[in-house]
Amino acid sequence: MGRRTRADVLERLLNQVRYEVLPTPGVVDAVSAGLPRGATVTVTASPTKGLEVTLEVAERLAALGYDVVPHLAARMITGPGELAEITARLQSAGVTKVFVPAGDADPPAGAYDSALPLLQDLATAGHPFTEVGITGYPESHPGIHDDLTIQAMWDKRQYATQVVSNLTFDPDVLASWVRRVRARDVRLPILVGLPGPVERAKLLRIATKIGVGESARFLAKHGGVFARVAAPGGYDPIRFLDRAATTLGRADLQVAGLHLFTFNQVAETEAWRVAQLARVRGRRDQTGVRAAGVPGWGLS
Template sequence: MRNKDVARTMVRLLEQARYEVLPTPTTEDKVLEHLPRDRTVTVTASPSKGLEATLDLVERLTGHGFVAVPHLAARMISGRTELAEIADRLTGKGITRIFVPGGDSEPVGDYPDALALLEDLAALGHPFGHVGITGYPESHPTIHDDLTVQSMWDKRRYATHIVSNLTFDPAVVSSWVRRLRSRGVRMPLLLGIPGPVERAKLLAMATRIGVGESTRFLVKHKGTFARLAAPGGYTGERFLEKCAPALGEPDALVEGLHVFTFNQIVETEAWRNDLLVQLHNRLGG
């Protein structure tokens, strides 16, 4: 792929970037002050805060004019009755997009995984027009790689797109996308990348999530800290440049980025805008 083709692919992905945030007391103010209303924001769910914190923030951001996407972690929902109540609540506020991970906690009820919840959503009449599921370019701590691909195949009837988990290896991304498509998984993909967060801030955020969840967070993202700390290590620009040839292929069906901000919202939006300016300059204006 030529340099300008790489730049065009990067511009397309950055222009279609959405931001993942955590529902802390300061998140709403940061989003309102620093993000344009056309930026899609997804809100995580954690057992330490409870699902109410997620739903409440999503409703408030929606009221401010944002497209806000709640993470409905399957293991945090007790069963079809609660799911129906959540669906009615969200759709009543005009919320049509959700993201359904399995979640890191032990199941509180009927849903051991995302697929079980997705099946019940279908039984409830598919109340949401856009339903995202998780993809794992790198090995999941507790699930074999082949099972993660099979899981996406199983969920293809219920979901509209895939959101990839964090990875830092462009070769892994390219291989994973090829595997997905060769298995017939044709859902559009949003590539998950970390925003420009410093290692110390990332560690501090992990410890604030909650004692039990911090351990799981560190296990899931242990490579994050080493790569962010290494001299000349990971940068989003270099990562995207190396991924661009594979992501620019028509069959890749990669629509944009899912940026893990770790609530560094100001820094993430500044990084995205600065990189877009650089790329447009590279393309000649």
């Protein structure tokens, strides 16, 4: 990929973002203080706290003018009756987008043991949401065989409007996964899951706040974040994006933007995004040439 195009990819991705938050006390204030109105904010679902807290946070953020995407974890919902109630409640709040993972509730609360039957019930109800996201796994899921996650994406594709990738810290793995998804003829736009610059101490505090059982699940899913933050040199989101830019910038692969895992470090994540965007633009203005890798970032 030429120099001009790689810089374009970084700028485009940094401009097309949404922010994931955990439904902890104070998160609405953190979002309100850290993000402009109109920003897209996704709210996760916690088996230990129940779906009610997710819906409450979504309603409060929507009332403040945010574009809210609550997680409707299928295994936390008892069946079509409760789903209809949730749908009506979200529509009343002006929420038009949802993300539908299977979720971690074990055992399931009722009829939905995976995301697919819930997605099918939403379709039967007339597609009440304009956007419906499903999960993609660039790396193996800790509790599901790779063949099953591949088949699940294929089965769910007709009921969804986009795929949101889970975390990976290997740009080659991400790029390979995006290409494989397209080779399987799944054509939904992809949002790349990316943690911002995360502070280890704050991550530990978040893991403590969300409860013992939930923290175990959190660490199982995101333990790589801790390892990367603690490693020499730490984790650099921009270096990661730059190394994957050749694939992420291909129009035919339809990578639509970034899904930023904030771990409730909302203001810090947004400050990082704005600063990196300014650096991309600033270096371009200074040199008059768009660099393949932005100088000073130590890109490989």
